[in-house]
Amino acid sequence: MSRTRISLAISAALAFALAAVGCAPQPQSDPAAGSRKALDCTSESSSLHQRGRLTVATDSPAYEPWFSDNKPSNGKGFESAVAYAVAGKLGFERDQVEWVIEPFAHSYAPGAKSFDFDINQISITPQRAKAVDFSTSYYTANQAILTLDGSAFAKATSLGAFKDARIGVQVATTSYQAVLEQIAPTRRPHVFSTTKDEVTALRNGQIDAIVTDLPTVFYLAGAELDNGEIVGQFGYAGGTPEEFGLLLPKNSGYTPCVNRALAALKADGTLARLTRQWLSASANVPELKR
Incomplete structure (x- = not known):
C-alpha cells in the first residue's frame, strides 16, 4: 500500500507509537531462524531412514563379545545390548529395531546410507568424520596382541619384541596404523579382509601375531584358537586408547538424538553395567610398553 492511501488516523497512531518507543533497544532479527528445525528425536522423525523404525547396521559375521551367535537381533553381546539400550532411550520398542548388514570398510565411505546408525567397533577418527x-564414544578400547602358545613371541613383555614379527591386521581398521606407530615393525603388516582370514594365517604360520582390539582378541583366543596366547595390550596414538562411536550418515539430524541417548545411558549407569557384563575380562591383560 502506498503512503498516500494510509489514513491520517493510522499515521497519527504510528507516530505516537514511535514516540513512545523512542530509542529503546529493538529485537535483532535472526537470519538463520527460518532455516533451523526443532530437534526431533521421536520414532517418527523425518531424519530416520524409515519412519517408525530404527535401522541399525553391523558387519557379518558379527563376533563375540560384541555380539552372540552371529545374531545381532538377540540383544546379547556388548554392542547388541548397547544398540537396544540406545533404541530404548529413543523411544523404540525391540520389534521396531531392524538390523541390516554393512561391511566394515564400506560404513564410513562417502555417500548415502541405508541405516540410522552403524555399531561395529568403528574408531572415531578425523579422517572418517x-x-x-x-x-x-560408547567404549574406549586398547589394542592387543594375540599369538600362539609356544611361539617365539608368546612370552614377550614389550612392544619392541615384535619389531621383526610378521603382524596381521584387518583391512581398514585403526590397528594397522597402531602397529606402524607403536610397534614400528621392520616389515609392513599383513592386511586381511576378515578376522577369520587373520586366524587362518596365524594357524598356518603365515604371520606371527594378530593385532586388533582387546575384546576381539579375547574372543579369538577363547573361541577360534585352541592354543591362542594373549600377549598383552597397548594404547594407540601416544598412549591414548581409541574410542568407538556409533556411525551415522553425514549431517544426520538424528546425531544429536543418539548423543542424548548415550549421555542418558552413561548417567544412569547402564553403559558401565553393560561394559562389566560383556567385557569385564579385559582388565586382566598386562600392558605392553616400548
Whole structure:
C-alpha cells in the first residue's frame, strides 16, 4: 500500500507509537531462524531412514563379545545390548529395531546410507568424520596382541619384541596404523579382509601375531584358537586408547538424538553395567610398553 492511501488516523497512531518507543533497544532479527528445525528425536522423525523404525547396521559375521551367535537381533553381546539400550532411550520398542548388514570398510565411505546408525567397533577418527557423523564414544578400547602358545613371541613383555614379527591386521581398521606407530615393525603388516582370514594365517604360520582390539582378541583366543596366547595390550596414538562411536550418515539430524541417548545411558549407569557384563575380562591383560 502506498503512503498516500494510509489514513491520517493510522499515521497519527504510528507516530505516537514511535514516540513512545523512542530509542529503546529493538529485537535483532535472526537470519538463520527460518532455516533451523526443532530437534526431533521421536520414532517418527523425518531424519530416520524409515519412519517408525530404527535401522541399525553391523558387519557379518558379527563376533563375540560384541555380539552372540552371529545374531545381532538377540540383544546379547556388548554392542547388541548397547544398540537396544540406545533404541530404548529413543523411544523404540525391540520389534521396531531392524538390523541390516554393512561391511566394515564400506560404513564410513562417502555417500548415502541405508541405516540410522552403524555399531561395529568403528574408531572415531578425523579422517572418517569427513564423510560420516560419529556419536560420542560408547567404549574406549586398547589394542592387543594375540599369538600362539609356544611361539617365539608368546612370552614377550614389550612392544619392541615384535619389531621383526610378521603382524596381521584387518583391512581398514585403526590397528594397522597402531602397529606402524607403536610397534614400528621392520616389515609392513599383513592386511586381511576378515578376522577369520587373520586366524587362518596365524594357524598356518603365515604371520606371527594378530593385532586388533582387546575384546576381539579375547574372543579369538577363547573361541577360534585352541592354543591362542594373549600377549598383552597397548594404547594407540601416544598412549591414548581409541574410542568407538556409533556411525551415522553425514549431517544426520538424528546425531544429536543418539548423543542424548548415550549421555542418558552413561548417567544412569547402564553403559558401565553393560561394559562389566560383556567385557569385564579385559582388565586382566598386562600392558605392553616400548
